[in-house]
Amino acid sequence: MVLLCSLRLCAQTGAATNYVLDLNGANACVVLPSGLITNEVVTVEGWFKWRQFNNYSRLLGFFGERIQFNIRNSGKAGTLCFERPVCDATGHISKRVAAEVRGLLATNEWCHVAAVVRTNSVKLFLTARSLKRKE
Secondary structure, three states: OEOOOOOOOEEEEOOEEEEOOOOOOOOOOOOOOOOOOOOOEEEEEEEEOEOOOOOOOEEEEEOOOOOOEEEEEOOOOOOEEEEEEEEOOOOOEEEEEEEEEOOOOOEOOOEEEEEEEEOOOEEEEEEEOOOOOOO
């Protein structure tokens, strides 16, 4: 399953039109309907840019789904983190498993983050590049 979410928002600045979802980092989010993840494999991706690193800012989070996980920065540093809860036999979260890579993220730079998540594994991708902006 490939989960694609496309939002087209218009922020008018002068004569130029920019299409971007701009969240302020204070509990701002986009909520998708539940029940989206129904397969054994899901692919999620997006382009992200931080103005600053807030404490554990989530890029993508899927909880209450068949496969539960989140992708975020860790703490207030440029650490990319994938986290998955581990549930016990009753379905309650017994622990969380995380994989972190320090020093990957930078403020004010666009980066493409993607993950291929299976019930028992994950592949996390990051491709950072500077994008020119015409003003």
